[in-house]
Amino acid sequence: MAEAEFSTLVEVSLRVNGERVSRRVEARRHLIDFLRLDLGLTGSHAGCEHGVCGACTVRVDGEIVRGCLTLAAQLDGADVWTIEGLSDTGEVRDLQQAFVARNALQCGYCTPGMLATCADLLERSPAPSRAEIREHISGNYCRCTGYEAIIDAVETVAAARRAATGQVAIGQATIGETAE
Amino acid sequence: MKGASLAYARANDVSHALELWRRAGPDARLLAGGQSLLAGINLRLNEIPGLIDISRIGELRGVADLGDRLRIGALTRHADLQADPLVAAHAPAFAQAAPLIAHAAIRTRGTIGGSLAYADPAAELPACVLALDAEIVLRAEAGERRVAAENFFLGLFETALRPFEMIVAVEVPKIGPNRRHAVLELARRSGDYAMAGLVLAADVAGGRLHDVRLSYFSMGPAPVLARGAMAALDSDEGVEAACAALGTDLDPVADLQGGPEMKRHLAGVLLHRAVAGLLGHSPVSGGNHGRG
Secondary structure, three states, X not given: OOOOOOEOEEEEEEEEOOEEEEEEEEOOXXXXXXXXXXXXXXXXXXXXXXXXXXXXXXXXXXXXXXXXXXXXXXXXXXXXXXXXXXXXXXXXXXXXXXXXXXXXXXXXXXXXXXXXXXXXXXXXXXXXXXXXXXXHOOOOOOOOOOOHHHHHHHHHHHHHHHHHOOOOOOOOHHHHHHOO | OOOOOOEEEEOOOHHHHHHHHHHHOOOOEEEOOOOOHHHHHHOOOOXXXXXXXXXXXXXXXXXXXXXOEEEEEOXXXXXXXXXXXXXXXXXXXXXXXXXXXXXXXXXXXXXXXXXXXXXXXXXXXXXXXXXXXXEEEEEEOOEXXXXXHHHHEEEOOEEXXXXXXXXXXXEEEOOOOOXXXXXXXXXXXXXXXXXXXXXXXXXXXXXXXXXXEEEEEOOOOOOEEOHHHHHHHHOOOOHHHHHHHHHHHOOOOOEOOEOHHHHHHHHHHHHHHHHHHHOXXXXXXXXXOOOO
8 A cells, every 4th residue: 555645544624513623534434433433423323334224314515415425534624514513503493393293203213314304305495295205315214103204294394484485584594594 | 334444545636546546556446426335345345455535536527518429527426417407408318317326315426437437237327328329438547548338338347447447537429309318217115226227219200219229227237238129119110029129138137126037027118118208108207206
């Protein structure tokens, strides 16, 4: 192995939930282990670790990715958002409330990834059909509730955000931000 | 599982990547989107001593209009293919195929170059470049060469790539005014590997197809051109004759998705749908979107 540029330890500086983070990581460290073990952000879950279950879905540079199929070493300069950050900013508050109201989670293992995926859908498609919702979450496994309640919750939030568009009251920045 | 320890280097440009690779040895791998490679590393499927991260090489990403053809950079992601207006207008098969690949959170990272180099027999994009008569542009330290898609896929996960040679782009002829594409597959679950899939490209005129190109995926060790069925459709013998020709065109092997008989049957079902779709007899359906 060439000495100068190859290394099993890699320096990365990135933003996680809006905060600057600099660490030296093992090259093999995937993003979810980096978040959970190095940063203590345990909201993101490692499930299958080969890209099938979707429990590790997080947002990188504005797009959802599989945290288990992304190396921390690749993310120098990246902007990463996890369920902790998305909760703190209130961006997914309405989705979280709808998940509770519709009983769209039971054990909660899939929920952080599911919320990231649903938020991504609603950002791109404000009025998705049930088929579109189903298709977009097809890469996120839920083994407790089945998917009907989750689709109900997303549909409810989409309708509520559409209703709120254009009539956002002052002080309801949460809804205004996400109802593009 | 967790991947084994490995070394990592970030390439600034193509020559840097090739130099790093030569120095690291042939067992090191190029890391593009990583959506198959990192899954394999986590599962410890193969021993990989080092990764050369090419994912930041800007010159390799994006779609360019070269007049009579499009040049699609190797790092162009599936989500890019899905949204790119040039692709939609001039090589729509890629735009139709992209949404069928895995799931949204994988399409944001997975790349066309990675898919072609990996050459999974169930992958959509290898069958697309085959049906669209594309050229794969390869670069090594010695220089660049081009390989027609027909000569690129040699077998199961096997391509014409030589050691220390990488894909830099795909060049695909633009469609003419009568040219239509259809990409159809059948999968048990959305985003799953297809049980059977096809890419059909043809000129539509006078209520029939001309200059037909038809490739199948998930039908054997590599994507395959169905030459008998192409000839049958070209000479207007009808879909049934084309389906009969599939019997000799295709030699599917049993996999987790089903046995050869079922795959042959599905190949015919898809051909019926694809031809009807191109002729406007019924809407072309993605095949696995029927469970809304």
